[in-house]
Amino acid sequence: MARSRILTLALPLLLAMPAAWAAEDISKVNGSIEVSAGKAYGELETVNGSVVIGEGVETGDASTVNGSIKVGANAKVGGLETVNGAIRVGRNVETRGGIETVNGGVFVDRGSTVGGNVETVNGAIGLVETRVRGDVETVNGDVTVGIGSVVGGGIRISRSSGWFQSAPKRKPRVVLGPRAVVEGPLRFEREVRLYIHRTARSGQITGAEPVVFDTDTAPEE
Structure with missing residues (x-):
């Protein structure tokens, strides 16, 4: 009898779970995507447009081709990826995947954790009191592992090749700031x-x- 009562009480909760777990994917070709708290979101994808994720929002992966990605404070997201655009991550954000752009910079603010690599080709990378679980990689970008940041992997500046051979021959600037830690090789x-x-x-x-x-x-030249 007690068992029957437990099942009776649990049934409404079980029926409500699919609705609570439902996450809306958003996909566009032309147009920006902007999401705010109060709803569950899955993958956010556009081709020509930016992606703006509000404070405290939880989403899956976010990607675009021609556009920037901005993530508000205290958000929890998947991986972040664009081709032509910058990626800016606010304070106390958790990304379950990496952050990647080709032509654009990456900035991650205090208290955030990146679950994978941070990668650019032509764009600066800046971290402030941030933990990166993977590597930091670029070809032509500057890298600043700012105060109190921890990179679980290493830092790699690759040689230009293929389509990027005609890139400017400037020397990238790499800075490890006060109390910064890079656990892997440089x-x-x-x-x-x-x-x-x-x-x-x-x-x-x-x-x-x-x-x-x-x-x-760091000293300026």
């Missing part, structure tokens, strides 16, 4: 300007000679 396949704060630490460095500094910001 590998540079082209010339870079490398600055490491006295309180920062990293794995093995190949391809560059670091300049050690102890001021709040």
Whole structure:
């Protein structure tokens, strides 16, 4: 009898679960996507348009081809990917996947965690008090692992090849700020300007000679 009563009480909860778990995918060709709290979202995809994820929103992967991606504070998202556009992540955000762009920069603010790699081709990468579980990789972009940030993998600056051989020959600037940690190796396949704060630490460095500094910001050339 007690068992029957438990099943009777549990039945409304079980029936309500699919609705609670339902997540809406949004897909467009031309047009931006903007989502706000109060609803569950799955994958967000557009071709020509930006993606704006509001504060406290939970979504699946977000991607676009020609457009930027902006994620508000305290959001939980999947991976973030664009081709031509910047990606900006607010404070205390959790991404279950990586962050990737080809032509555009990446900035991740304080208290956030990136579940995969952070990658660009032509774009700067900036991290502030952020944890990256994977690697940080670029070809022509600057990299700043800012104050208190932790990269679980390594940093790699690749040599230009293929379609990117005609890219500008400037030297990327790589900075490890105060108390920054890169647990893996720093590998540079082209010339870079490398600055490491006295309180920062990293794995093995190949391809560059670091300049050690102890001021709040790295020296400017």
